[in-house]
Amino acid sequence: MPVFLNTTSPEFETAFQTLLSAKREDSPDVDAVVAQIIADVRARGDAAVIELTAKFDRLELTSDTLAFSAAEIAEAVAKVSDVDRHALELAADRIRSYHEKQMPDDLQWTDEAGATLGWRWSAVSAAGLYVPGGLASYPSSVLMNAIPAKVAGVERLAIAVPTPDGVVNPVVLLAAQLSGVDTIYRIGGAQAIAALAYGTESITPVDKITGPGNAFVAAAKRRVFGKVGIDMIAGPSEILVIADSDNDPNWIALDLLSQAEHDESAQSILITDDAAFGQAVAQAVEKRLKTLQRRAIAGASWRDFGAIITVRDLDEATTLSNRIAPEHLELCVADPVALSAKTIHAGAIFLGQYTPEAIGDYVGGPNHVLPTARSARFSSGLSVMDFLKRTTLSQMTPEALRAIGPAAEQLARSESLEAHGLSVTARLKRLNG
Amino acid sequence: MPVFLNTTSPEFETAFQTLLSAKREDSPDVDAVVAQIIADVRARGDAAVIELTAKFDRLELTSDTLAFSAAEIAEAVAKVSDVDRHALELAADRIRSYHEKQMPDDLQWTDEAGATLGWRWSAVSAAGLYVPGGLASYPSSVLMNAIPAKVAGVERLAIAVPTPDGVVNPVVLLAAQLSGVDTIYRIGGAQAIAALAYGTESITPVDKITGPGNAFVAAAKRRVFGKVGIDMIAGPSEILVIADSDNDPNWIALDLLSQAEHDESAQSILITDDAAFGQAVAQAVEKRLKTLQRRAIAGASWRDFGAIITVRDLDEATTLSNRIAPEHLELCVADPVALSAKTIHAGAIFLGQYTPEAIGDYVGGPNHVLPTARSARFSSGLSVMDFLKRTTLSQMTPEALRAIGPAAEQLARSESLEAHGLSVTARLKRLNG
Known part of the structure; x- marks a missing residue:
């Protein structure tokens, strides 16, 4: 009841x-195990990933078979029924349209002091999407993660999806293909997160990792946060x-x-x-x-x-x-x-x-990757913003520096950062001299 | 050389x-100590914070003196020189103007299928800003953290600034006042982060914590991430x-x-x-x-x-x-x-x-809290966006549901999520019946 x-x-x-x-999740403390797995992947690369995949997924891989080949993907995708394909295409189109509207604008202006200020958005170069295996291997989650990344302009997109016992969901592969994913690795768990964050001989590291996962994946994401960006701990x-x-x-x-x-x-x-x-x-x-x-x-x-x-x-x-x-x-x-x-x-x-x-x-159309456990108080669902970052821009003219430079000198003095102040003083001296 | x-x-x-x-930072592994401090603050609240402050900052506090009183702030602020005040005001004005331009727009539209879609931004209700004590206690960092929060519309803004031996920088208090901070706690370290995230008898918890800090603060932020939002690990x-x-x-x-x-x-x-x-x-x-x-x-x-x-x-x-x-x-x-x-x-x-x-x-004008250690590959400087979150909106008409509902039914079937599909089917049945 x-x-x-x-x-x-x-x-x-x-x-x-x-x-x-109410604490709804039994999160086992897997942090120590995860730390060891990450260290192992960093130290031994492919060999560690291959061993861990054999152990956890009962699947024997080599450096050459860590990723699905184009032929394997084509073969699997051919098995998907037309009704499934059409439904997936309709979903992909609607998700794409929605997320395209999220693209933020660059801005630049010149203020009264004569300073030109602004910012510019640019995409993360490479992103990795984690897709759980087994029961929770949802093609819709592939669309929800990959499409915003592509809309943002991410150049290289990799997926890690474990295939325990070699079993793969063809609809997941089709969803990856529809959303423009470049590489699909059949690896999972903390070892997949470590490989995406740090790279191995056969796996090129990415800059941002998104997607849901079990306790091991969550702990690994928390640990690699900083080395790469992550979306959230779901x-x-x-x-x-x-x-x-x-x-x-x-x-x-x-x-x-x-x-x-x-x-x-x-x-x-x-x-x-x-x-x-x-x-x-x-x-x-x-x-x-x-x-x-x-x-x-x-x-x-x-x-x-x-x-x-x-x-x-x-x-x-x-x-x-x-x-x-x-x-x-x-x-x-x-x-x-x-x-x-x-x-x-x-x-x-x-x-x-x-x-x-x-x-x-x-x-x-909106994303289904959303903040859980009351975190909507401070965070948002996945969006193109997760795959973009902003560079701020400032350009002073001599007049602008004359107008606002003295305040910077004063604040530098108050913070006892002499070189900060001198870098302004040296310029003002020439301008005023 | x-x-x-x-x-x-x-x-x-x-x-x-x-x-x-090159590894430039000797980050000592303080994670175990920090975990203990957080657990202690969660279990014993004020008492733990007071003990830890006595231990680390050599400062005896009570529940009543964890925060600066209005009189204490006024007294300290009165000591700030006019040149410092004017420089700080000029900085605050320029930072405010820049960040006001960052406010994103809400959007709503109706598509060909008849679905009304969009999103709405809203501010985090309460934010806590960490300000390091001692050598790195910079008034400018207070402005850079607090002003974007206020511009975003954060209702309640708290600062934690440790005051070792009771020594406080009056310019930091003035910066807090100028940026509309509500409460200033004289606490620091992992105990301050824990208190802001979980609350104590005298400290109301916040939803988002930003600001730089030492290894203890960084480890604590990483640990409370998820319970509250954090900006970055700098x-x-x-x-x-x-x-x-x-x-x-x-x-x-x-x-x-x-x-x-x-x-x-x-x-x-x-x-x-x-x-x-x-x-x-x-x-x-x-x-x-x-x-x-x-x-x-x-x-x-x-x-x-x-x-x-x-x-x-x-x-x-x-x-x-x-x-x-x-x-x-x-x-x-x-x-x-x-x-x-x-x-x-x-x-x-x-x-x-x-x-x-x-x-x-x-x-x-732009923020000086920026991504370090190559993380500009995937993250941005602090901005009003750090204090906002987005709620997505969707509203189907009967026609829209007729148009796109069948694809949802099909995808639910493919993912073996029967109730998902039935929730659409039940409505389509009435509409089509």
Whole structure:
């Protein structure tokens, strides 16, 4: 059973705090193991990666077969059905269109002092995308990571996808091909992250690594952060649905379950201003859990972390939603635009009852790599910005230096940085002399 | 003596690689100690912070004196000279103007399918800025961290600045006041980062932590990353000057020294197309090192990490510059705009001989918190973007769902996520029925 809360209850605040601070993930402390794997890959390169792949993925590789060959990719991709291909192409097109609009502008101006200032954006030269193997090997995640990188202008794009026992998902390879990926390595875990960050004889290092992964991958990303850029340390997925009683309880139940079926640690929360509607949704969830393919996973998630919260009105719903800072927020209410405008912290908002979150997972256009575990308070979903960096520009004229140089001299003096001050003084002397 | 390289030498590539990979920082492994400090602050709150401050800063505090009182701030600020105040105000105004232009736009549009898509930016609610104590307690860094936060719209802004033995820099407090900081805690080290991230009885937690610090602060930031946002893990500062022979060697020498005087691990590199000019700059540096106040630090940095590279032409200089990906890049050449346009990787570019890097440290306008240690390959200097996050928006009409829903159903099927597909199917059924 999920937890039922009501804001009119005197125990509400305590119960809500418990819900907010629930630790949903058993993150085993793999940091020491990961440190060793990274050191091994840095020291022994290909040999270490090959050994670790044999050990963890039961797959024997050589330096020549770390990456899929063009022929292997073509052969796999040929197996993908036309319906799958067309769906993937539609998704790729829509994701591309959305992300193209994110490209930021360069800017340059000259101010009153005569200083020309501005900035210019440029793309990361090479990016590596991690794609989990096995159960969570999602072609849609390849599109969501690779397309923003290509739109940003990344020149070289590599994927690391483990293929335990040599089993590969052809749709993942097609998604890589559709998004313009250059190289696909069949490696995974911390060894893949280390190889992408530091390079080996056969693997050229990249500058930025994105993509989800297990505890080993997350720990490795945290460790290589600084040597390369990373996107975020992702946790289990979550959804918050705010729904009034003018909804089909079955639709809302399916939306909650579409998050719960991802992972036993996923969290689905419903906030409604109608307690009876909340009960109807709970019943619909239970009914659906009898037949759902992934009922074991979805059931565990719903039982352990699901919640239905009844509020006095929708304003209260928004207040709670901002405290939760959900990854996904569905607004199934009469005026979703108004409620959306009051939302400060959320990774992605889905407005109205015809926008189930699953649309955003695949074909809406916005990215489905979003901040989890309340990190929407301070971070954003993946975007072209993750593959761009900004160089600031300044150019002083002699007049500009005369106007603002003395303040720099003074501040340098106050910070006891003599050479800083002198570098300005020497120039002003010539100009004023 | 710095290292002298020449691209015409057959040993150049090896020597340049050595320069690129030189480990300039002795980062002691303080991770275990930091983990313990963070756990202690989480468990015991104020008591732990107070004990650690007594131990490391020789300063006895109580819960009531963790933060400066308004009276204490007013008293300290009154001591600041008018020249210092005016210089700081000019800097603050210019930094504010520059960062105001960085505010990104929200966007919303409706596409051919009838889907309304877009995004909205919002500010982080609360930010904490770390300001080092002692030698590196720079008022200019307060402005560079706090002003972008305020411009972004951050509601609550706290500073942590350790005051060893109770000694405080009044100009730092004035800088905090000028930039709209709400609370100034006199605490530092990993305990300050832990308190800002997790909160204590007297310290309200923040959502984002920025600012430079020593090895303990850096390790603590890496550890709390995910619980809160952080800006970057900063390393020692560096400058690359590209100068032709039409420059005053003394000016260039001062520019190189203004980086070297920061830190023994700082790095100053000159690239020139005229070997004789390079020698003249080297001589000017040596001469200046005889009298410079911080000659011990600057001398060590220049001797251990300084380099003068002679190139065939300026195109070659740009190629090397892009491989270095410098934090600061000064272009003292006849056509700095042309050379700037070819620069892909750099934190900040200073164009022309009247733009010494020190201008950018204080009053230019752009941020002086910039990516070090070659991380300009994948990251940017501090900006308003560090204090904003983006929420993506999507709203389907029935027609839009009819148009793109089937592709989502198909992809969900291909990923074996039944509830994802059903959440679309249920709606399409009603629409098509």
